[in-house]
Amino acid sequence: MTVRTRFAPSPTGLLHIGGVRTALFSWAYARKQQGVFVLRIEDTDLERSTPESVKAIMDGMHWVGLDYDEGPFYQMQRMDRYKVVIQDMLAAGTAYYCYSSKEELDQMRAEAEARGEKPRYDRTWRPERGKTLPPVPEGVQPVVRFRNPIDGVVAWDDAVKGRIEIGNVELDDLIIARPDGTPTYNFCVVVDDWDMGITHVIRGDDHVNNTPRQINILAALGAPLPVYGHLPMILNANGQKMSKRRDAVSVVDYSEQGILPEALLNYLARLGWGHGDEEFFTMTQFVEWFDLKNVSPSPSRFDRDKMLWINQQHMKAADNQRLAELTAPFLTKLGYDSTQGPALAEVIGLLKERVTNLVDLAAQATYFYRHDAAPAELAAQHLNEEARARLARFHKALADTAWDAPTLSAAIKTFVAAEGVKMPLVGMPLRAALCGTTQTPSVDLVLALLGKDEVLKRLSHTLQTAA
Structure with missing residues (x-):
């Protein structure tokens, strides 16, 4: 048997991280079993489904890198198939027409509630042997x-x-087709899973109540039952269900926060699943290790700090050129042109271990692409008259210095010794003058990357402005 899993989102909004984890586990199980991963768009909710949401789902799947083997299939394009199956069920007696009005259903509900019972349809129109149905x-x-x-x-x-x-007494004779003939969610899902040969349905545990209804419909159709696996909910740090109002819940949010897609998948994989003490791993490793038996049935809490730590590990391991391509748009948003200065990939290599996300990486890189004067408070602390005089002497010493990190390191040490001061009295003013901040990597590496002409120009500008 070929394992076939599916991810079947409804296009009523952005791709939620809970949906991404469902897709991830379904994808990983199919990959582990050398099976097939199917993408299906459940777009029968005409009032809420939008083309924009479909695009958001497709873009989100592409961004996180979850490739599918078949699809996307759209339920609205399968209406003729659903109607054929409904007619077959009517003919077989496994479905029936119901003419109860909304008012009658409301009355049934009120009477059941008055008796302290679960509201349900009273099966007035359900055919039974020896039963006379009301006039149509x-x-x-x-x-x-x-x-x-x-x-x-x-x-x-x-x-x-x-x-x-779950006892059948708890289940209603659910509606599978509306008055206009359009089929309902639980029915479409059953026919789709049957037609698409889905062997394993991996989805959120908010669908547990749907499962017995779907199993009964599959049995009535004589269709094989898939294996069901219901994933626990993801809660926020306070133990509440994650909501759009309080939490970042869509993949777009995490993309805009500078999280790498592989890091987000790595973190989501650890929410409810584990492989020993492993925290940082690739998707290749995840597929190799993944087994539904190791998925916890209990809800997991989203820990942003833990996610950022995992993101940092992936940034450290990532190719600098790829990180540069991902970081450039964030620099542009801040008003900096990454083509006007040192190669961004080299800057990334210098800075990436100091940050946890691409947004901060871009912010740290800004001084390589534009000389912004040190803030007044920083200038008052590190660029007083004595510090400026020392920078002027250092400026002269740099004029004849070869420009590479080892030579610059030696030149700085020689200058510090000649001045008879400790390194911070040279390094801090130098950073403030060149970068507008004192929070930088080793100053010799910063000088080397900025380039000789740019360093001398910035020092001159700082000394002239101060004068």
């Missing part, structure tokens, strides 16, 4: 309901949560 009302477009079993239980061995059993 004129001008009423019926819904189609599934003839759910009345007795027994629905049971399955969930790949994450273990054995789950």
Whole structure:
């Protein structure tokens, strides 16, 4: 049997990180089993589904690098297939027309609640042997309901949560087609999983209540049952369900925060799954290690600091040229042109171990691409009259110095010794004058990257401005 998994988002908003983790686990299981990963867009909610959301899902999947083997399939393009199956079920007696009005359903609900019972349809229009159905009302477009079993239980061995059993008495004869003939979510999902040969349904545990209904429909169709695995919820740091109002929940948010896609996947993989004490790993390693048996059935808490640490590890391991390409747009947003200065990849190599995300990396790189004067408070602390006089002497000493990091390091040490001062009395004013900050890597490396002409020009500018 070829393993076939699917990711089936509804295009009603941006791609949520909970959805990304579901896609990741489905993708990883298919890859581990040399199977097939299918992308399906469940767009039957016409009021909420938008082309913009479809694009956001596709862009998000592309950004995180979860490649699919088949699809994307769109439910709205499969309407004819659903209607054929509904007609087959009506003919087989596993579905029936229901003409109950909204008012009648509201009354059923109110009466059930008054009795302290779970509201459900009373099966007025369900055909039974020896039962006389009410007269069909004129001008009423019926819904189609599934003839759910009345007795027994629905049971399955969930790949994450273990054995789950739900009594059929708890289930309603759910509507599978609306009055206009359009099929409903639970029905479309069943037909899709059947037609697409899905062997493993890996999804969020908010779908647990849908599963017994879908199993019963599959059984009525004579279709094979997939293995179900329901992933626990991701909570925020306060133990609450993550929400758009309080938390960064879409992949777009994390892209804009300078998180690498492989780092986000690495972190999401660790939310509810583990391989010993391993925290930092590649997706190749994840696929090699992944098994549904190691997925925890308990909710996980999103820890931003932990995610940033993992992002930092991936930045340290990343190719500098690739990081430069990813960082350049953030520099542009800050108003700096990364083509007007040293090669950004070299700057990245110098700075990347000092930051946890691309936004901070861009902010740290700014002084390589434009000379901004030191803030007044910093200038008052490090660029007093004595410091400027020392910088003027250092400026002269640099004029005949060869320009590479080892030579500059030696020149700085020689100058410090000649001045009879400690290194900070040269290094701090030098950083403030050249970079507008004292928080930089080793000053000889900064000088080497800035280049001789630029360093001498910046020092001259600082000395002239101070004068």
